[in-house]
Amino acid sequence: MPWRRRQPPVAERFAPVVDVSQLPVMEFDGVIVGGGGAGLRAGLQLARSGLKTAVLSKVFPTRSHTVSAQGGITCAIASEDPDDDWRWHMYDTVKGSDYIGDQDAIEYMCSVGPEAVYELEHMGLPFTRTESGRIYQRPFGGQSKNFGKGGQASRTCAAEDRTGHALLHTLYQNNLRAGTVFLNEWFAVDLVVNQDGAVAGVVALNIETGEVVFVKSKATVLATGGAGRIYATTTNAMTNTGDGVGMALRAGLPVQDIEMWQFHPTGIHRAGVLVTEGCRGEGGYLVNKDGERFMERYAPNAKDLASRDVVARSMVQEIMEGRGAGENADHVLLKLDHLGAETIHKRLPGIVELAKTFAHVDPVRELIPVVPTCHYMMGGVPTNVHGQALTQGAGSGDRVVEGLYAIGEAACVSVHGANRLGGNSLLDLVVFGRAAGLHIEETMRQGVAFRAASETDLERAGARLVRWDHSVGGESVAKLKEELQRLMLVNFNVFRSGERMRASIHQLAELRERIGQAHLADKSRVFNTARLEALELDNLLEVAEATAIVAEARTESRGAHARDDYTERDDENWLCHSLFFPGERRVAKRAVNFAPKTVDTFAPTARSY
Amino acid sequence: MRISLYRYDPDADAAPRMENLELDIPGVGDLMVLDLLERLKAIDPSIAYRRSCREGVCGSDGVNMNGRNGLACTTPVSEVARRGKLTLRPLPGLPVIRDLVVDMTQFYRQYEKIKPFLQNEDPPPARERLQTPEDREKLNGLYECILCACCSTSCPSFWWNPEKFVGPAGLLQAYRFLADSRDTATEERLAELEDPFSVFRCRGIMNCVSACPKGLNPTRAIGKIRTMLVERGI
Ligand SMILES: Cc1cc2nc3c(=O)[nH]c(=O)nc-3n(C[C@H](O)[C@H](O)[C@H](O)COP(=O)(O)OP(=O)(O)OC[C@H]3O[C@@H](n4cnc5c(N)ncnc54)[C@H](O)[C@@H]3O)c2cc1C
Ligand code: SF4
Numbered sequence: 057m058p059w060r061r062r063q064p065p066v067a068e069r070f071a072p073v074v075d076v077s078q079l080p081v082m083e084f085d086g087v088i089v090g091g092g093g094a095g096l097r098a099g100l101q102l103a104r105s106g107l108k109t110a111v112l113s114k115v116f117p118t119r120s121h122t123v124s125a126q127g128g129i130t131c132a133i134a135s136e137d138p139d140d141d142w143r144w145h146m147y148d149t150v151k152g153s154d155y156i157g158d159q160d161a162i163e164y165m166c167s168v169g170p171e172a173v174y175e176l177e178h179m180g181l182p183f184t185r186t187e188s189g190r191i192y193q194r195p196f197g198g199q200s201k202n203f204g205k206g207g208q209a210s211r212t213c214a215a216e217d218r219t220g221h222a223l224l225h226t227l228y229q230n231n232l233r234a235g236t237v238f239l240n241e242w243f244a245v246d247l248v249v250n251q252d253g254a255v256a257g258v259v260a261l262n263i264e265t266g267e268v269v270f271v272k273s274k275a276t277v278l279a280t281g282g283a284g285r286i287y288a289t290t291t292n293a294m295t296n297t298g299d300g301v302g303m304a305l306r307a308g309l310p311v312q313d314i315e316m317w318q319f320h321p322t323g324i325h326r327a328g329v330l331v332t333e334g335c336r337g338e339g340g341y342l343v344n345k346d347g348e349r350f351m352e353r354y355a356p357n358a359k360d361l362a363s364r365d366v367v368a369r370s371m372v373q374e375i376m377e378g379r380g381a382g383e384n385a386d387h388v389l390l391k392l393d394h395l396g397a398e399t400i401h402k403r404l405p406g407i408v409e410l411a412k413t414f415a416h417v418d419p420v421r422e423l424i425p426v427v428p429t430c431h432y433m434m435g436g437v438p439t440n441v442h443g444q445a446l447t448q449g450a451g452s453g454d455r456v457v458e459g460l461y462a463i464g465e466a467a468c469v470s471v472h473g474a475n476r477l478g479g480n481s482l483l484d485l486v487v488f489g490r491a492a493g494l495h496i497e498e499t500m501r502q503g504v505a506f507r508a509a510s511e512t513d514l515e516r517a518g519a520r521l522v523r524w525d526h527s528v529g530g531e532s533v534a535k536l537k538e539e540l541q542r543l544m545l546v547n548f549n550v551f552r553s554g555e556r557m558r559a560s561i562h563q564l565a566e567l568r569e570r571i572g573q574a575h576l577a578d579k580s581r582v583f584n585t586a587r588l589e590a591l592e593l594d595n596l597l598e599v600a601e602a603t604a605i606v607a608e609a610r611t612e613s614r615g616a617h618a619r620d621d622y623t624e625r626d627d628e629n630w631l632c633h634s635l636f637f638p639g640e641r642r643v644a645k646r647a648v649n650f651a652p653k654t655v656d657t658f659a660p661t662a663r664s665y
Numbered sequence: 666m667r668i669s670l671y672r673y674d675p676d677a678d679a680a681p682r683m684e685n686l687e688l689d690i691p692g693v694g695d696l697m698v699l700d701l702l703e704r705l706k707a708i709d710p711s712i713a714y715r716r717s718c719r720e721g722v723c724g725s726d727g728v729n730m731n732g733r734n735g736l737a738c739t740t741p742v743s744e745v746a747r748r749g750k751l752t753l754r755p756l757p758g759l760p761v762i763r764d765l766v767v768d769m770t771q772f773y774r775q776y777e778k779i780k781p782f783l784q785n786e787d788p789p790p791a792r793e794r795l796q797t798p799e800d801r802e803k804l805n806g807l808y809e810c811i812l813c814a815c816c817s818t819s820c821p822s823f824w825w826n827p828e829k830f831v832g833p834a835g836l837l838q839a840y841r842f843l844a845d846s847r848d849t850a851t852e853e854r855l856a857e858l859e860d861p862f863s864v865f866r867c868r869g870i871m872n873c874v875s876a877c878p879k880g881l882n883p884t885r886a887i888g889k890i891r892t893m894l895v896e897r898g899i
Contacts, residue, residue, distance in 0.1 A: 115715075116769070118812055119723040133792070170792075177793040180783025180847070182804045189795030215808075221722060222808060229782040264762055293718045326695075329720045410720060413739050416695075534707040578711035582675055583763040586710035 076518040077511055079259070079270040084110045084237070086496050087271050089244045089258060089300065090279030091117030093125075093220070093485035094464025096227035098277055098443075101493025103234035107500055112239040112260060112271065114295065114588070117228045121281050121293040122485065125220025126406060127334035128194060128212035129176075129486075130479030131169040135190040136210040137201065142166040143655055144201055145211060149480060152198045152363050153473025154615035154625065155660040156313070156633060158649035161469045164441050165480075165487045167654070172486045173213055181226040183215050184403075194403075195337040196478040198363040198665070208361060210337075212479040217332050217406040223482060239271075243588055244299065246517040247276065247307045247460070248509045254458035255307075256509040259517040263588065266581030268521065270514060274504045275459060275496045278304065278437060278445075279489070282465040283599040285592075287430035287548075288541035291323050291330035300466035302595030304437045305602065305638040309447050309457060312468040312633050312646065314435035314599070315607035316616050318476055319550050321367040323429025325387040327414040330431065331407050331424060333478040336360040338403050340392040342371065343423070344379040350388075355665040362665035365475045365616045368428035372550045375427075382425060389423035428550050432481065433599075434472045434616065437462035438635065438646070441469065443492030448635065448644070459507055461492045470633065473648075474615020523572075524590045530575035533590045540567055540593075544600050548607060554621045557608040564601045571597055602636045609643040610634055627660055666690050666746065668705065670712070671754040674763050681761065683752075690742075698730055698745065698753070699737040702765075714765035721878060724811030727818070728765050729754040734815040734876040756818040758827070771827045772814045772834065779831060779839040779857075784850035800846035807841035807886065809879050810834060816873035816883055822866045829862035833873035833883030836864060840886035843893065851893075859894050 086102045088095045091113030102109040113120065134140040146166040150157055177183060177191065184192035191213045199209040215222035231238075241263040248256045248270065257272040283298025284290035301311055321342070322331045336342075341360040344350050354370040355362035362370075371388050374380060381389050392400055392407075397420045400408060404419075411419045438446045440456070443463045449455035464485045471484055547560040571593060578586040612626035613619050633646040650657045666688045673681035686705060690696060699716055706712045714737070715725040721739035728737050730745040731752050745751060759767040785794075817823045817832035831839065839858065842848050858864050864887060873883040 115717050115723070115725065116773075116812075119715075119717045119725045121718065121723075123723050123811075124718050124720065174789075174791075174793050178783075178785075178789040180842075180845070182801065182808045182845075183793070185796050185798045185801045187798065189797050191793055218722075218809060221811070225808075232777060233780075233782045293723065295717045406722075413721065532707075533710065576710075580674055580676055580711065583713050583766050584711075585706075585713050589710070 076514045079268060079514060079518070081270045081272055083506065084108050084271070084273045085500055086275045086277065087112055087257065087273035088277040088279055090120070090281060090464065090466070091115070091238070091240070092120035092279060092281050092464060093122035093224055093227060093482060094489040095277070095279030096224070096231055097486045097489025098279060098463055098493040099236045100227060100231050100234055101490055102496060103231060103236040105497045107497065110237040110239050110271070111231070112242045112244060112258070114241065114243045114263065116240050117238065118225055120224060121296055122220045122224045124293060124330070125223070125482055126217045126330065126332035127196060127337070128214035128219045128479050129173060129223065129482035130196060130199070130212045130477065131173045131483055132166065132211060133170045133173055133191060133193070133213060135186060136193040140201070140209065140211065142169065144203060144209065145169070146655065147203045147658060148198055148200055149471065149477055150658045151204065151663060152475050152477040154475055154663060155473065155631060156470070156614065156648050157473030158470050159652040159657060160649045161441050162471050163652040163655060165471050165483060168487055169483050172483070172490060176223060176226060176486065179226050179230045181215065181222050183213060194334055195361060197333050197336070197358070197361045197367070198477045199361070208358070212334070212337065214334065217334055217404045220482065243591065244303065245521060245591060247303050248513050248517045249307045250507055250509050250513050252458070254507045255460040256507040256513065259514065261521070264583055266584065268518065272506055274500065274506055275461060277443070277461040277463060277492055278466050279464045280466045282433040283596065284430050284433065286541065286544045286596050286600045286603065288538070288545040289323065289328040290430040291320055291328055292430070297592035297595050298433070298599035299592065299595045300462065301436060302598040304445070304462070305598045308639055309445065310438065310635045310637045311602055312435055312438035312635055313470060313474070314433070314602045314636055315610055315634060316434035316474050317430060317548065317603065318364055318432035318434060318616050319368040319428040320431035321364060321371055321428050322390055322426040323431070324410070324415045325382070325425035325427050328429050329410055329414045330429070331390065331410060331426065333364070335390060335392055335404060335407060338399060339395050340390055342367070342426070343389050343391050344374045345381040345385065346379060350374050350379070358665035363475055364478065365618070366665055368550050369618060371428055387425045387427045390426045391423050392419045393421055393423070432476055433465055434468070434470070434474065434476055436466050436468035438633070439467050439469050441491060442495035443467065443469070443488055444495065461496070463488045463492050474617060520591060520594060524576040524587065525579055527575045530573045531570055533574060533576070533586070533593050536567065536571055536574055537589070537593050537596065540596060540600055544603070548603060550618065552607060552617070552619050554608065554619065557604060561604050561608060564597070564604055568597060568601065598638070602638070605641055606634045606636050606643050631660060666701070666742070667750045668701070669750070669752040670705070672764055673761055696742045697738055698728070698740045698742055698751070699726055701742055702737060713763045722811055724813035727756050727813040727815045729756055734819045736813060736815070736878045739878060756814055758818045758824040759814070769814060772817055772832070775817070775831045775835040776812065776838060779835050780850070780854065781838045781842065783842065783845060783848050785847055786849065794847050796846055803844045804841060806881055807837060807844060810837055810881060811879060813878065815876040815878055819872040819876040821870060821872070822868055826862060826866055830866035831858070831863045833887070836867070836890060837881060837883040837886045840890050843890065855894055855897055858890060864890055864894065
């Protein structure tokens with residue numbers, strides 16, 4: 057068969073890559089940066105309301121990281137248990153967050169959750185079904201009935217072990233139906249912030265043609281997902297480089313709780329690829345090299361379904377105490393073989409595929425080698441429940457950043473606090489994607505104008521493109537990236553120590569210097585992925601440095617943040633969010649919301665499972 | 666390891682060329698083709714290809730490896746290399762943008778054409794629509810498609826009629842909605858497929874089945890649509 061060549065795209069072939077004074081302009085009511093679950097849910101809301109909406113994504117939407125989500129979406133739809141109650145889900149989420157999740161936001165998410173999940177079903181999401189035809193729900197970690205007193209709950213709605221795929225494709229399909237405008241394979245470089253501190257849109261690069269455009273909008277939504285790629289091994293897609301967080305930081309905006317990184321207990325040893333917590337939900341469990349089910353010692357009640365931070369720490373402890381499996385005694389094993397071939401193939405078909413491909417084991421007969429692996433960024437751009445981005449005003453109260461929203465993993469609303477419960481991210485995406493959409497709709501109805509942006513504002517947003525295009529000589533992007541990822545893996549893992557973190561902060565400052573001098577060797581125009589990787593490296597650095605500085609500053613152990621020099625939770629000083637301000641690299645505190653509207657406050661207590 | 670890599674940058678090359686590269690990899694071991702590409706790219710950053718999840722679910726990195734279509738991230742080098750040699754080309758039949766990156770517009774257009782969304786105008790209940798496990802089972806082997814285009818770009822009927830023949834991927838999705846007990850647009854869907862090209866250009870060559878990295882069977886789905894069309898005609 058012929059390999060057909062195509063004519064070069066028609067844009068000026070050898071135009072300089074950016075001349076910000078002459079940027080072409082595109083105008084939309086709302087532009088959503090990111091076509092994952094969060095971005096597509098928001099896009100759908102806006103497109104259905106008739107607003108001129110664009111979803112701009114660096115990958116074709118169904119290739120976004122949401123597609124990898126396996127286990128399910130947690131929500132009290134009372135299918136497995138007719139008595140289930142969203143308040144129980146709320147209790148679990150607050151406890152899981154180690155009490156720094158905002159209770160008003162968690163209340164909102166858990167109470168409107170069922171509506172958002174039913175909507176997905178009505179849109180066509182092929183959920184697995186129970187005998188009575190309802191949506192199948194499986195047990196997940198940290199779930200309980202009756203406020204922790206009624207034993208394990210089954211609350212995670214699943215489409216086999218491919219829930220993210222099913223959810224993302226369904227949302228994409230419904231956006232096609234609604235007529236959303238897609239700018240696929242466009243890369244957002246930076247926010248355009250005007251002199252009033254309001255966001256006027258983004259400067260973006262059309263990857264295929266190399267053209268740079270000012271995408272002007274009345275509301276800009278960051279839905280850029282996580283940044284797991286700051287670590288050398290991670291369950292995250294290669295595209296999870298924290299671009300939205302990087303953009304916010306470069307715009308001088310704060311990020312919240314960025315030190316909180318979830319390590320998932322069951323990343324496949326070496327490959328980093330995830331096997332879902334649903335494996336343990338379906339009855340699988342972890343064993344050490346002696347075949348002992350060690351979680352019985354660490355969490356006598358919930359055992360393998362304790363919260364992720366708890367299980368991850370227990371695993372590392374086993375390994376450190378010499379009970380790890382394998383030649384280097386550096387992992388533990390996930391046992392599923394007792395579940396029987398039928399259950400495994402019916403409930404976990406994707407896991408069988410992944411285990412065979414990446415661990416060379418058939419889980420029907422063999423154990424899967426696993427280690428805690430970087431998985432989820434609890435922190436992000438702070439927002440209110442409408443998804444509006446927040447900063448601090450003069451009197452250090454919250455102030456809305458005009459024109460900017462953030463949703464999904466890139467945001468910190470905060471429903472996950474210091475530790476996210478499994479299945480709560482997908483719920484977060486659809487609940488707050490929808491909420492942001494609704495708020496933008498309402499704002500537009502009241503009338504908003506485009507915000508003015510000066511040439512200087514645009515120049516600032518395009519500056520990174522110019523910097524990389526002018527680079528001559530210097531270290532390679534690949535090498536610097538690897539160094540950064542190693543540094544983070546070693547020093548900001550499941551257990552952290554003050555001394556090593558302080559040393560890392562210096563190393564990161566050095567890396568910043570070196571990245572500033574690094575070399576983009578390929579300056580071509582058409583589908584230049586080297587340029588994208590350079591731009592992504594800037595973002596990785598922003599996220600890594602913020603992580604390091606705040607992690608060092610939070611002198612306690614809470615949720616996913618465990619220090620060997622401050623081993624206890626310190627509610628007196630740290631029952632609060634952290635805020636990182638990029639300009640002066642300052643760490644501040646922000647109050648957690650303890651005032652839900654319809655239920656009593658869940659007061660912090662010692663957390664045990 | 667000797668790699669022969671398809672290179673083409675429309676701004677620099679008058680025509681595509683094959684570049685021969687050597688990579689020293691002690692014991693190919695677990696290495697996937699994507700890992701190999703990543704190593705090549707660390708040396709020559711100008712090599713262009715798509716990739717994202719690196720675990721076979723996002724469908725970005727469909728490429729042609731020693732003549733076979735598949736996903737670079739889940740294909741072990743040891744499985745496709747022959748005598749230490751590997752030829753990497755973009756997916757055939759679609760216009761090449763650069764190196765291994767093809768223009769998927771035509772592929773997506775065929776997908777959009779089959780109205781890939783659930784249609785049911787009855788007002789939904791307050792909760793979910795019910796579906797029996799048996800009815801749900803009918804969607805297995807269909808909904809898992811990752812739109813990687815490995816099948817359609819290995820299909821001669823699609824190569825020659827990419828505007829008119831929906832192609833295996835699109836038809837698999839067409840059947841996914843025809844098979845869904847919740848979808849009520851069966852009649853309209855079939856009406857749009859009954860012309861001589863959309864479905865009937867399939868010649869049963871079955872390249873799609875051997876190309877699909879997710880083990881799906883578009884030919885079987887096409888057969889089911891044919892049967893529905895024929896029954897409808899009677
Ligand atoms: C392996 C795995 C399994 C998981 N399983 C579950 C689960 O079972 N249940 C659960 O609740 N959660 C799960 N999670 C977590 C959950 O999947 C993610 O948190 C969630 O999908 C993130 O969605 P998002 O919409 O915020 O971002 P993403 O889906 O990551 O999408 C980000 C989007 O932003 C775009 N983008 C990024 N940067 C730019 C830029 N510069 N310019 C333009 N576009 C850009 C990307 O193209 C993409 O479209 C899992 C995570 C992993 C890693
Ligand atoms: S049917 Fe298989 S080969 Fe074809 S696009 Fe879908 S996943 Fe890819």
